[in-house]
Amino acid sequence: MAKPVILRRVRCYHCGATLEVGSRAITVSCPACYQRVAVEDVRFKGMQFGGDVRTCGAVSVVNKSQVQAKMIQASQGVDIQGRVDARLVAGDTVNLAAGSRLRGDCNARTLRVEHGAQIDGGFFRIGPDPSGDGSAPKRTG
Amino acid sequence: MTQPTNQNTTVIGPDAHFKGEMSFDGAAKILGTFDGSITSKGEISVGQGATCNATVHAARVVVDGTVNGDVQGDELIELNNGAKVTGDITAGNLVVVEGASFEGHCKVGPNAGVKRVAPAPAQPVTERPRIETRSMRPASVASESAASPGAATAAVARATAGAAGNTSWLKGEATSKDEQNAA
Structure with a gap:
């Protein structure tokens, strides 16, 4: 007997359309904008340098690991226990655990900073996102 | 919300509109409107409905209302539900409760605060070396x-x-x- 498919609802980070995808899906094609949309959860362990990370899932950076990227975009939040040098865009919560270190801008619905976390500058925009999709704000100029 | 531990809390009432500089040794609670700068060695609390167009510097800053200006908390800054901060934040520790909103630069950590420079030790007064100018003068x-x-x-x-x-x-x-x- 086939296992029932559990669906979850995600929002395309390109166009903001709502999609229903399988719980074990990794990437899907958005029916609205036909773009490839990553829906998996990303977990960083060790060192990671360069590149962008965009997903409709969650991103976690484990303890003692280091991530250096241009941008990390996660619709379901970012959990940082190590060191991150990147611009964060989160549709949900950015959690900075004790001993973690963030260097870069941050755009999130909620920020949770545990005692002992370190934030080195960067422009922060915390609060309810008017678009609600956690998409990266468009740069002007 | 963190309750101030000091019993002697100065309260700026909800109908007050204060403009200028204020400095406290203990705790203070702003419930009205404040324009200027606030400094305290204790805790400063910006209550719900209060508006601070000011630079706030204290050991602990608790925000439930609106702050337009830089906020510096040597120990802790707490942004509670409904808080709205537009300005730069510098804090030893930061707590942002869900529902709070913040826009500005942020620096958090033990090294984030302003480093207090120790006064330089007094230099011993020494005589300047004399320059012989007799040969140049008549x-x-x-x-x-x-x-x-x-x-x-x-x-x-x-x-x-x-x-x-x-x-x-x-x-x-x-x-x-x-x-x-x-x-």
Whole structure:
């Protein structure tokens, strides 16, 4: 007997359309904008340098690991226990655990900073996102 | 919300509109409108409905209302539900409760605060090395400088005038008070 498919609802980070995808899906094609949309959860362990990370899932950076990227975009939040040098865009919560270190801008619905976390500058925009999709704000100029 | 531990809390009431600088040794609670800057060694609480268009610097800052300005909390900054901060945040520790909103630069950590520079130790007063100028001056100047410093200035001017030939402006300016008194 086939296992029932559990669906979850995600929002395309390109166009903001709502999609229903399988719980074990990794990437899907958005029916609205036909773009490839990553829906998996990303977990960083060790060192990671360069590149962008965009997903409709969650991103976690484990303890003692280091991530250096241009941008990390996660619709379901970012959990940082190590060191991150990147611009964060989160549709949900950015959690900075004790001993973690963030260097870069941050755009999130909620920020949770545990005692002992370190934030080195960067422009922060915390609060309810008017678009609600956690998409990266468009740069002007 | 963290309750202030100090019993002597200064409260700016909800109907108050304060403009200027305020400094507290203990805790303070802003419930009205404040424009300017607030400094405290204790806790500053910006209550719900309060508006602070001010720079806030305290050991602990708890925000439930609106702050437009830089906020510096040496120990802790707490943004509770409904808080709205537009400005830069510098804090030892930061707590942002869901529902709070913040826009600005952020620096959090033990090294985030302003480093207090220790005053430099007083330098021992030492005598400046004397520069021998006797060889540059005529003998008459050297003797006059020993008598009075004002006369020495005039003597230098006269000597320079003699060397240059025509320096009438120098004669007028360099006349010492001693010579004027004597005249």
